[in-house]
Structures are given as structure tokens and as C-alpha cells.
Amino acid sequence: MSTVQSVDRALDVLEALADQGGEAGLSEIAARTGLPYGTIHRLLQALLSRGYVRQESDRRYALGGALVRLGGAAERMVGVWAQPHLEKMVALSGETANLAVLEGDFVVYVAQAASPRRLRMFAEVGRRVLPHSTAVGKVLLADRVDAGDILRRTGLPRRTEHTITSVEAMLVELETVRAQGYGMDFGEEELGVHCLAVPVRDGSRVIASMSISGPVERMEALDREELARAMRSIAADFGADVSPPR
Template sequence: MTSGASEGSALRTLRVLEAVARPGGPHRLGEISAATGIAKPSTHRILGGLTGSGYVVGDGDGAYGLGPRSYALSATIASAEDTGGDTVLRRFQSEVDQTVHVALRSGDHAIYVRKVDSEGPYRMASRIGGVLPLHCTAIGKAVLAHLPDEERAGLLRGLPARTERTLTDPAALERELAQVRADGYALDDEENEPTIRCMAAPLLDRDGRPVGGVSISTITFQTPKEALLVHSARLVETAALLAPLYT
């Protein structure tokens, strides 16, 4: 293959990735093909490569959205600059003195795109680009609580237990999500990892749809639940400040 052909292939791949990233996704094959001007068979082949490498994910129904590697790349590029979001998040972290995260939804999971570590002796194992389930994490439950009923119901099937505290019964989880909507924030009380307790508020777009969440993560033997809950109002305020930067 000549260098010109290689460059052409790379640019076509980028065009497809840009089409997947357009607002209003996930997007179906026909939409992506029309947006790029690339024939459907070629678009499908490019999407296969992007899906296999983690830059794109399929929703299981023939539509495509950005994958974890795209979000991780975006976060890496953005972190090179002190954006307004970084300033807000770092100020918030200094106030609560705990590790804080931002994660964005991608299909049936969410992906960490921001992390500011606590200066305490313990470090969270989470990383930018890391994938987290929706049903047993604070950010995930903040997202689920604000999805349309039918869409949420489709995600509350076959829920795996990550710890002995994970809620796997859809009806029980639905009751908790109703409380999340009332409170404005969600809790993960050692449901995803033992000894880790998190609280999160959703990042909502202008139509009230969740695109992700911002969280505070704590070590249970260091920080009592009551000490975490003290920050709930400030967490909700911070999510409202950050939401326009991610929607």
C-alpha cells in the first residue's frame, strides 16, 4: 500500500469517528455513511476496526457510540490545558479533601474522563479511561435514575454481583433509583468494590438527559458515611457547573 493510500484510509477512519461523535448519538450505520459520504460497506468495515480497538462501541441494536479509548484520548488531550472544568473540579476536590471523578456514559457502562486524587495516604485504583458498570456505582446509578423508564428497564437485566452488597434485583434497584431522583445524588456503599464508598450527582443536558456524573470516592474505614453525605449539596452544585462542559 502506498503512503497516499495509507493517508486516505486514515482520514476516512477519522471521518467515521467524527460522525460517530456527533451530538444526538448513538448513530446508525446509514446515518454515519450519509454524514461521511462513504459507502455503507466501507463504513461498516471501518466501524468494525474502530469497535475492535475500543474507539467505538455498538449498542446491540445497530447503532454506534464512542468507546472508552475515544474518551480516554479526549481526556488526555483536554488535561494538557487548564480548562474551566479542571478548575471547578480541582477546587471541589480541595473542599472535600477526597478523590473526585468525572465519568461519561457510553452505552451500558461509563468511562472515567477526569480524576483528581486525594492527598491522603490511600490512592484509588481508578484511572482515566477506566470502565465502570452502571448498576453498582454511584455515577452509574445517578445516570440510570435519570434515563427514560423504558431505556432504564432495558439496562436492569441480568445484573451481576460485584460484591456481597451489590443490588441485583431490578425492583429493589428501581426503588433506590427513585430515591436518587428525589435526593439529587446516588450512593455506592461498597457495592462495586469492598471498602470503597462513593457519592455522585448526574451531569444532565438541557433536556434533562444524563450524560455522566461527578463523584466523591472515599475509603470506608477512613471516612464514615455521615462525613461523606455532608458534601451532598456541594456535589450537586458542582455537577450543575460541570454539566454544560460535557453536553
């Protein structure tokens, strides 16, 4: 497969910048990418002149505003690709399926396929919620080493009588999620609504989470382990789809 050296390297630079939290000095980028200084500097100038990178007053570099636009457009696309997979989950379970990602410290719902039932979950696309009270949030946090920090920053406000409200208890819960490969929400965000969420992986990193949500009675009638297995397989397809093996 053909590749263009300078483009490839420019992407390395941008990713290095993102890895450092969106801001880094030239030499930090050099350390991370292993590219020679001159080369990095030239690439940065190119990105700079287009607004994809920005130079701070202390001469450090940061990700630029132009990326926001592309990122937004791409996010909409991701929602579109997810659709068929979400529909498969609906077919499988009869319940509404959602795709969510972690944005900053919040869970954001990106796409949805609605259940055909009369009683069903409402459209949540665009909604931001805290991670601690949802199945998708737990799955997304379970992969993060800084889950504790996030939880301490956001707090764990009580949403219902079932909400887990202590950081310690939540860290234990995340351990369970990691072990079983899926996350549950037993009416912790909204009374009477249960959810089951599985991770979407880009290689090994968790980049998103897919879930189904429905009323307690119907959710409890489903075979959880069996369902989780099927959903993991769909999520894996989607993951491979979004970020194909190099």
C-alpha cells in the first residue's frame, strides 16, 4: 500500500501533540516521534500556516482550531457508519441501541437506532451525561487509567436510588466491567431503565461504546451473557470497520 512520507510524518506530529494533551514543545515531539528537529519544524510550519497547529507565545506548539471543523464532520460520519450495526443490535434485542464516546469528562451520545416497540427509549443523540450513572460511561471509564481522576473531577451525583455515588465503589464496578467485558446500568440514571453496553475497540484501545436500553421487565427477560456476546461481536465488526487493521 502506497504512502506519502511527509503526510505520514505530519500525522505523526499531530498525534504526538494530541498524546501530550494537545500542547508540546518541538523537542517533546522529537522525543516521541524520533524525527529530526529540522523535519519536525518544517512540518509544523506547514500545519501552522493552515491553522491545524498553533504556536503559543512561549513558542510551544498546540493543536489548532482548523481540526475542530474536521473532527466535527468526521464525528457525524462515524454516526452514519454505526447505523447498520446499531440496527443489528436492535434486531437482536428489540431494544433501542446507542453509540457513545467520551468527550472530555462527559459521555456524549453520537448515534441511535430506535426500538420498534411502542414503549421505548427516547432519542439521546447529542446528549451529554456524566459517565458514572450509565452503562456506556462505565465501559468507557473501564479502559482509562485515569478513571479515578475523571470521577473525582465530575463527582458522582445521585440520579436515582441505585446510582453508585462513591469513587471507591465505582472503581470496583469498573473492575467487574473489565472482567466480564460488558457494563450494566440497573436504573442508575433513570428508574426502571436498564442498559447493557459493550466496548468498541480500535485495536486495543476503547474508542466508543455501544449499548441497548429498555424497561426493566423486558431487559431482565433477555439472556445477558448471550446478548453481551452477540453485541461484542457486532461492536468488534464496527471497530474493525472504523479503524481497519494497518
